[in-house]
Amino acid sequence: MMRCLLTAALLIFSCLHARAQEGKGVYKNRTFFHLEPYWDSAKVCSNPHKGWFIHYYDNSISNYGDRLAANDSLPDFPGLNDIYLRLAWCYLEPEEGVYNWELMDSVINRWTGWGHTISFRITCKETNGPPYATPAWVEKAGAKGKMMQDGKAWAPDYGDPVFLEKLENFHKAFAARYDGKRWVEYIDIGSIGEWGEGHTAFSGWEDVPVAVVKRHIDMYKRCYKRSVLLISDDFIGQRDADDGADYEIYHYCLQKGIGFRDDSGNVKWYRELGFGPSCIRSPELYSKVYRKIPVVLESDHYSDAVKYGMWKDGAGFEKAIHETHATYIGFHHYPREWLLENKVLAGKLANLSGYWYFPKFAMMPDTFRVHSRRNYLRMTWENHGVAPAYHRYKLSVQLINKQTGRSFRQDLPESDNRTWLPREIVAEQYKIDISKDMDKGKYELLINMRDACGFHNRDIQLPLKKERETVSGWYKLGEVTVN
Incomplete structure (x- = not known):
């Protein structure tokens, strides 16, 4: 009996450890992703206007x-x-x-x-x-x-x-x-x-x-x-x-x-x-x-x-x-x-020099619901540079169905990176509109930041490890559920 309990405890610990390794957690009916383990401060981010x-x-x-x-x-x-x-x-x-x-x-x-x-x-x-x-x-x-x-x-x-x-x-x-x-x-x-x-x-x-x-x-x-x-x-x-x-x-x-x-x-x-x-x-x-x-x-x-x-x-x-x-x-x-x-x-x-953005946490409801008006994404950011940005960059979110590959994209107009001052931790909350046509299931949640001011029209590079970055300039936050 003791051996069974010990085995079960080890399995639970392993699962919790694996989940912690993924940076995913649950807090009061909310899902969050801790992104700090994926920071890569040695990565050179060649970004505009700095x-x-x-x-x-x-x-x-x-x-x-x-x-x-x-x-x-x-x-x-x-x-x-x-x-x-x-x-x-x-x-x-x-x-x-x-x-x-x-x-x-x-x-x-x-x-x-x-x-x-x-x-x-x-x-x-x-x-x-x-x-x-x-x-x-x-x-x-x-x-x-x-x-x-x-x-x-x-x-x-x-x-x-x-x-x-x-x-x-x-x-x-x-x-x-x-x-x-x-x-x-x-x-x-x-x-x-x-x-x-x-x-x-x-x-x-x-x-x-x-x-x-x-x-x-x-x-x-x-x-x-x-x-x-x-x-x-x-x-x-x-x-x-x-x-x-x-x-x-x-x-x-x-x-x-x-x-x-x-x-x-x-x-x-x-x-x-x-x-x-x-x-x-x-x-x-x-x-x-x-x-x-x-x-x-x-x-x-x-x-x-x-x-x-x-x-x-x-x-x-x-x-x-x-x-x-x-x-x-x-x-x-x-x-x-x-x-x-x-x-x-x-x-x-x-x-x-200038701005240098590190995403720290992402929090959302434990499930994105198709008919709900309370779907949101809350992002916590740190600016490790010495100055703010002086241009407003466009932040977007993407959900990719893990089974079908179908994707849903949305711009997040509530975001204003110009307010992310150096040495401060800033949180912003964005409304997520889940389309009624979206299939229920598991989705990859990704973010993208872009200079769309009219000259560069290019992605803002974030200092995250390669495993979190997709070819198209999107960064993986984690897996979420749509129901």
């Missing part, structure tokens, strides 16, 4: 896309998102009203065709390349400025009315062509200072007056009605005078809905000044904006970061991602050469 960007044009038209073969889309670059075009105004308007859009469009058409978005910065002062980053015809039209760096670079008076008039005319034309395109990720306010960073390190270290900075911000807001606008943190943190102007500019940006980027990750100077391993001088700037506007983080020139021992294993840059809540991350270097030395790290940081 991850890496590369400098295709980097303050010139020769770096860093010039070493890529014409047909090289970097398909092996983990989490590659946008192609950053940062170049001087002079390249695009060599004569007043005459525009060289082909310089941009040739790159845009190729990379958007490969599924990548585009981001922009147009500068008015450079330290290398043509002396006139602002086209020479602007000075000839009467704009004030001065030649700097022993005649190597002309710096405009950023508040000069002629300069501002010609600059706004250019941005009106640029906006008419590119503003609001579905493949535009963001546009930098880059019309002041060295490389568009807002400081004058090679032009006398004179602070640009706050009123002038505000005029430039207002000009961008007038021209760009539909695109995300960002500004370098150096507009605030690199000012010499300790007169409160830095935070006046900061609060003006907040008021105008301008986001921030940091171009100073891994910069040796900031480490020497004592700003810590992340080298982020003003991490508090990003806390006010990252919930609504994406943050961009850019490393120092890779060759310099390696030379001065700033890159190492990328730990400092990873810390900077956490501190800035960065959604888009990048570096100054040739992408193929950089990738050879950093592919594993690239995948790790692509996951961390």
